[in-house]
Amino acid sequence: MAKSGSSGRKAETAGKRRERRDTRPQEIVAAAFEEFAAKGYAAARLEDVATRAKVSKGLPYLYFKTKEELFKAVIRSVITPLFDAMRERMLTTDLSCEAFLKGPFLSFIQELVKSRRVLIARLLIAEGHKHPELTKFYYDHVIAKGRETLKAFIDRGIERGEFKPTALRDFPQLIIAPVLLAVVWRTLIERHHHLDTDALLATHIDLLIDAIRAPGPAPQDESGEGPAR
Amino acid sequence: MAKSGSSGRKAETAGKRRERRDTRPQEIVAAAFEEFAAKGYAAARLEDVATRAKVSKGLPYLYFKTKEELFKAVIRSVITPLFDAMRERMLTTDLSCEAFLKGPFLSFIQELVKSRRVLIARLLIAEGHKHPELTKFYYDHVIAKGRETLKAFIDRGIERGEFKPTALRDFPQLIIAPVLLAVVWRTLIERHHHLDTDALLATHIDLLIDAIRAPGPAPQDESGEGPAR
Amino acid sequence: MAKSGSSGRKAETAGKRRERRDTRPQEIVAAAFEEFAAKGYAAARLEDVATRAKVSKGLPYLYFKTKEELFKAVIRSVITPLFDAMRERMLTTDLSCEAFLKGPFLSFIQELVKSRRVLIARLLIAEGHKHPELTKFYYDHVIAKGRETLKAFIDRGIERGEFKPTALRDFPQLIIAPVLLAVVWRTLIERHHHLDTDALLATHIDLLIDAIRAPGPAPQDESGEGPAR
Amino acid sequence: MAKSGSSGRKAETAGKRRERRDTRPQEIVAAAFEEFAAKGYAAARLEDVATRAKVSKGLPYLYFKTKEELFKAVIRSVITPLFDAMRERMLTTDLSCEAFLKGPFLSFIQELVKSRRVLIARLLIAEGHKHPELTKFYYDHVIAKGRETLKAFIDRGIERGEFKPTALRDFPQLIIAPVLLAVVWRTLIERHHHLDTDALLATHIDLLIDAIRAPGPAPQDESGEGPAR
DNA sequence: AATGAATGAGGGTTCATTCAT
DNA sequence: TATGAATGAACCCTCATTCAT
Numbered sequence: 001m002a003k004s005g006s007s008g009r010k011a012e013t014a015g016k017r018r019e020r021r022d023t024r025p026q027e028i029v030a031a032a033f034e035e036f037a038a039k040g041y042a043a044a045r046l047e048d049v050a051t052r053a054k055v056s057k058g059l060p061y062l063y064f065k066t067k068e069e070l071f072k073a074v075i076r077s078v079i080t081p082l083f084d085a086m087r088e089r090m091l092t093t094d095l096s097c098e099a100f101l102k103g104p105f106l107s108f109i110q111e112l113v114k115s116r117r118v119l120i121a122r123l124l125i126a127e128g129h130k131h132p133e134l135t136k137f138y139y140d141h142v143i144a145k146g147r148e149t150l151k152a153f154i155d156r157g158i159e160r161g162e163f164k165p166t167a168l169r170d171f172p173q174l175i176i177a178p179v180l181l182a183v184v185w186r187t188l189i190e191r192h193h194h195l196d197t198d199a200l201l202a203t204h205i206d207l208l209i210d211a212i213r214a215p216g217p218a219p220q221d222e223s224g225e226g227p228a229r
Numbered sequence: 230m231a232k233s234g235s236s237g238r239k240a241e242t243a244g245k246r247r248e249r250r251d252t253r254p255q256e257i258v259a260a261a262f263e264e265f266a267a268k269g270y271a272a273a274r275l276e277d278v279a280t281r282a283k284v285s286k287g288l289p290y291l292y293f294k295t296k297e298e299l300f301k302a303v304i305r306s307v308i309t310p311l312f313d314a315m316r317e318r319m320l321t322t323d324l325s326c327e328a329f330l331k332g333p334f335l336s337f338i339q340e341l342v343k344s345r346r347v348l349i350a351r352l353l354i355a356e357g358h359k360h361p362e363l364t365k366f367y368y369d370h371v372i373a374k375g376r377e378t379l380k381a382f383i384d385r386g387i388e389r390g391e392f393k394p395t396a397l398r399d400f401p402q403l404i405i406a407p408v409l410l411a412v413v414w415r416t417l418i419e420r421h422h423h424l425d426t427d428a429l430l431a432t433h434i435d436l437l438i439d440a441i442r443a444p445g446p447a448p449q450d451e452s453g454e455g456p457a458r
Numbered sequence: 459m460a461k462s463g464s465s466g467r468k469a470e471t472a473g474k475r476r477e478r479r480d481t482r483p484q485e486i487v488a489a490a491f492e493e494f495a496a497k498g499y500a501a502a503r504l505e506d507v508a509t510r511a512k513v514s515k516g517l518p519y520l521y522f523k524t525k526e527e528l529f530k531a532v533i534r535s536v537i538t539p540l541f542d543a544m545r546e547r548m549l550t551t552d553l554s555c556e557a558f559l560k561g562p563f564l565s566f567i568q569e570l571v572k573s574r575r576v577l578i579a580r581l582l583i584a585e586g587h588k589h590p591e592l593t594k595f596y597y598d599h600v601i602a603k604g605r606e607t608l609k610a611f612i613d614r615g616i617e618r619g620e621f622k623p624t625a626l627r628d629f630p631q632l633i634i635a636p637v638l639l640a641v642v643w644r645t646l647i648e649r650h651h652h653l654d655t656d657a658l659l660a661t662h663i664d665l666l667i668d669a670i671r672a673p674g675p676a677p678q679d680e681s682g683e684g685p686a687r
Numbered sequence: 688m689a690k691s692g693s694s695g696r697k698a699e700t701a702g703k704r705r706e707r708r709d710t711r712p713q714e715i716v717a718a719a720f721e722e723f724a725a726k727g728y729a730a731a732r733l734e735d736v737a738t739r740a741k742v743s744k745g746l747p748y749l750y751f752k753t754k755e756e757l758f759k760a761v762i763r764s765v766i767t768p769l770f771d772a773m774r775e776r777m778l779t780t781d782l783s784c785e786a787f788l789k790g791p792f793l794s795f796i797q798e799l800v801k802s803r804r805v806l807i808a809r810l811l812i813a814e815g816h817k818h819p820e821l822t823k824f825y826y827d828h829v830i831a832k833g834r835e836t837l838k839a840f841i842d843r844g845i846e847r848g849e850f851k852p853t854a855l856r857d858f859p860q861l862i863i864a865p866v867l868l869a870v871v872w873r874t875l876i877e878r879h880h881h882l883d884t885d886a887l888l889a890t891h892i893d894l895l896i897d898a899i900r901a902p903g904p905a906p907q908d909e910s911g912e913g914p915a916r
Numbered sequence: 917a918a919t920g921a922a923t924g925a926g927g928g929t930t931c932a933t934t935c936a937t
Numbered sequence: 938t939a940t941g942a943a944t945g946a947a948c949c950c951t952c953a954t955t956c957a958t
Binding site: 275294 | 927928929931
């Protein structure tokens with residue numbers, strides 16, 4: 001009789017447990033992201049991560065062998081999903097290149113700069129040199145792919161006659177360089193001096209397009225989504 | 230002649246001591262710069278700093294009350310002398326604005342990006358949020374002044390009729406945004422994928438000028454110092 | 459039978475853990491008492507405390523945030539239970555005041571002086587000025603209450619006609635002043651010169667009562683417990 | 688000519704130096720007393736001692752091999768001179784014993800309790816057990832001699848018929864027990880609760896004499912110096 | 917699977933003591 | 938003799954990691 005009761009409870013418990021067991025690593029990684037972002041790698045305490053994840057001090061070690069492993073999991077977890085959608089849109093959009101840059105793309109980087117995810121950038125800049133394979137991972141999955149996408153996008157603009165062929169083809173990084181600046185400003189300098197990063201990024205895109213726009217009939221604005229300026 | 234005067238010896242003695250007292254802090258700061266640059270603030274051990282400076286474990290504390298004080302001293306020592314010379318040249322040059330940007334200014338940022346001093350940038354990005362006064366100091370002495378100088382320079386270009394009035398006036402940061410990118414790339418990503426930062430920066434300056442150049446007679450290149458491309 | 463119930467085992471488990479969690483602090487405090495008493499606050503090493511408690515170097519910090527907290531815990535653990543029993547007896551005894559002083563009270567201070575607990579007195583005298591809250595705590599819980607109790611006791615003796623009204627009412631501290639002397643002697647001077655503290659204290663009580671006894675019929679000794687003289 | 692001038696200066700310098708050299712140990716000991724009294728043995732820094740003595744950090748080591756030696760010198764320097772005068776007066780006074788106790792003796796201990804020298808008591812209580820020969824020294828030069836003097840004084844009172852023969856003869860310490868209490872109170876508890884130590888000591892002497900006064904003709908007050916009550 | 921008490925290596929900081937000048 | 942820069946042992950405290958329960 002003790003058995004039947006406890007088995008019934010067990011089943012229920014096991015169900016809940018399994019459910020929780022599946023999400024726990026994510027919860028721990030999320031908590032770790034917050035701690036790392038707030039305090040940096042070295043100053044983040046695993047006990048605080050556990051507390052934030054509402055989990056016991058020892059549990060993270062069930063999923064991540066060391067603090068470093070957890071850190072890597074955090075980096076990996078944050079970066080991937082974000083950029084794939086944008087990449088897809090860049091390569092399949094019906095808009096003119098200029099309209100896309102001034103519309104969806106600008107909106108995307110404006111929001112990106114304001115999102116908490118970019119805090120990961122500071123983490124990578126701070127700790128990346130100690131985790132080369134992590135930096136490699138980040139390079140492969142974000143930077144290289146982004147670079148390719150941007151380059152393809154520019155080339156399409158050139159093919160279409162929208163853009164002049166310029167050296168920007170060789171350095172697509174220049175398109176997102178101000179994003180890095182904006183992120184650093186927001187996390188470090190904003191408290192001392194305000195910067196309107198939306199306008200900064202808009203200005204950047206405007207100037208860039210002015211620099212590479214092919215001479216010819218003035219383009220009309222086809223953009224449906226007007227970003228904040 | 231060494232014997233010639235006790236007063237001479239005294240002066241010599243005092244001199245040696247004073248020299249040491251003035252020299253040692255610099256040596257320690259230099260060693261600390263290397264350690265911080267290599268490992269980051271938290272991971273750098275003061276004992277290693279001392280060892281690198283060929284000094285005992287306790288000596289740094291004679292000159293710097295805490296690790297943080299030492300860190301600040303490092304930042305200050307690297308930052309302060311960095312931009313003053315360039316600022317002076319920007320405001321007093323005889324060159325046209327375009328020629329100055331493509332000549333001396335480009336050379337400056339190209340070299341800057343390659344110098345070891347910019348490792349300090351990574352330090353600030355990584356640890357700055359924990360040292361608000363330090364960030365304030367950096368903002369006041371580097372960013373704010375640099376921003377003013379750049380803005381004044383652009384305005385002069387506009388007054389002279391070289392440049393169109395553009396929103397770049399409001400965001401002079403855009404001129405050096407790629408510098409930040411280049412620094413991060415060199416310190417983190419370079420080992421995975423080479424980036425020709427000289428060419429990147431040159432391209433950036435070219436595009437920027439193309440974007441803001443006033444229509445009219447094509448300017449002739451007055452620049453004496455052709456930067457590496 | 460050990461297998462008989464998982465619920466039983468759970469309780470047992472929780473029991474063991476709870477027991478440990480409740481026991482360890484006491485063990486550490488006990489070990490700390492010994493170290494502090496032997497070496498003084500500053501000279502006592504927390505590692506030695508841990509070793510004495512058969513515990514790792516870091517464990518004390520799990521229960522006491524700092525060395526000072528541990529010190530306070532030691533003081534509190536020794537002080538609090540010390541005088542409450544005696545206070546109760548003083549206020550409720552059936553004995554005449556003189557009989558009580560010469561009997562139970564004398565015995566109490568005679569034993570007190572010989573107990574290891576009074577080593578704490580030396581600690582407080584030596585380090586108290588650095589821990590004002592601690593001294594306050596000691597004053598509130600021991601000195602002030604003791605003073606009140608003694609005063610009430612003397613007043614009762616006066617009301618009953620046993621004692622003359624004297625200025626002792628205003629300075630009940632005088633009743634226990636020799637206790638302090640005896641403690642210091644035992645911990646410092648005894649090795650150089652023996653002092654019979656039992657007899658010292660007995661003499662003190664005798665003289666004090668002679669000084670304040672009201673003239674009249676000689677009191678008869680009602681004391682059941684004859685103290686060592 | 689350079690010689691004559693420098694030799695003249697030398698002589699002057701040497702004179703000043705010799706003068707200073709003779710008093711420096713005393714100055715250092717005095718400074719050390721202040722530091723030890725204020726912070727306790729372990730927390731007192733030799734550098735602060737040197738600074739207070741207006742001497743370089745290294746100089747104390749010319750006179751005292753270690754911190755401990757300096758501590759011993761401090762203890763020794765403070766204790767001796769104070770009690771000899773009182774001892775002399777006790778043994779040679781023309782006053783009655785009671786008058787002497789209520790007059791000069793009471794004044795003496797009242798002032799003693801208020802003097803900075805008694806801070807040494809706390810030092811000895813705190814550190815004495817680590818320096819047995821120091822405690823021995825103190826016992827021999829202060830306590831033992833004081834005990835003898837007090838005992839001789841009481842005996843003289845008995846011989847003269849002023850005092851009854853009591854056990855106080857065997858425990859002359861009881862006469863000064865409240866002094867210890869007063870010292871501890873002043874240094875530790877006074878900030879929390881005021882105690883009129885003058886009155887405390889006066890009450891103590893009064894009660895003590897009441898306890899041991901031989902029955903007979905009431906003594907008249909011959910005391911010339913009325914102490915504060 | 918989960919807990920949290922326990923471990924112990926490691927690092928920042930202090931300061932008595934030394935010694936070149 | 939006097940200085941004060943320099944040394945280095947020692948100690949407090951933290952926290953990643955382990956493991957009995």
